[in-house]
Amino acid sequence: MPFQISPDPYFPxxxxxxxxxxxxxxxxxxxxxxxxxxxxxxxELICLLGDRVxxxxxxxxxxxxxRQIAMYVCHVALGISMSDIGEALGxxxxxxxxxxxxxxxxxxxxAFDDFISTVERLVTAxxxxxxxxxxx
Numbered sequence: 001m002p003f004q005i006s007p008d009p010y011f012p013x014x015x016x017x018x019x020x021x022x023x024x025x026x027x028x029x030x031x032x033x034x035x036x037x038x039x040x041x042x043x044e045l046i047c048l049l050g051d052r053v054x055x056x057x058x059x060x061x062x063x064x065x066x067r068q069i070a071m072y073v074c075h076v077a078l079g080i081s082m083s084d085i086g087e088a089l090g091x092x093x094x095x096x097x098x099x100x101x102x103x104x105x106x107x108x109x110x111a112f113d114d115f116i117s118t119v120e121r122l123v124t125a126x127x128x129x130x131x132x133x134x135x136x
């Protein structure tokens with residue numbers, strides 16, 4: 001006889017525990033618009049706080065970094081699924097996953113981590129989200 005777990009009201013099945021809630025956005029705001037707003041906010045913050053992009057060849061790197069940070073913030077701070085983010089920004093879900101890993105790996109740098117935390121706070125304030133999950 002195979003091992004079976006009986007339902008227990010004190011310990012819900014893993015599917016309910018691990019399920020991520022839907023996006024934390026106002027109901028009237030489409031996900032596509034929210035992702036594009038986040039991307040624009042990231043670009044403006046980098047221009048304000050970071051170095052100016054002076055060389056033509058660095059523009060591609062700049063736009064890639066902006067897009068990766070925007071994807072990460074949309075997923076972490078707004079709780080939007082990777083598939084929805086990819087669709088909103090014209091990319092694949094696997095590209096969003098890669099962007100999240102890249103940004104997460106770069107958070108070891110304290111200055112970059114502070115910048116990402118600032119972006120997360122700004123995004124949650126703009127979209128009126130009561131709380132942000134803290135980064136450990």
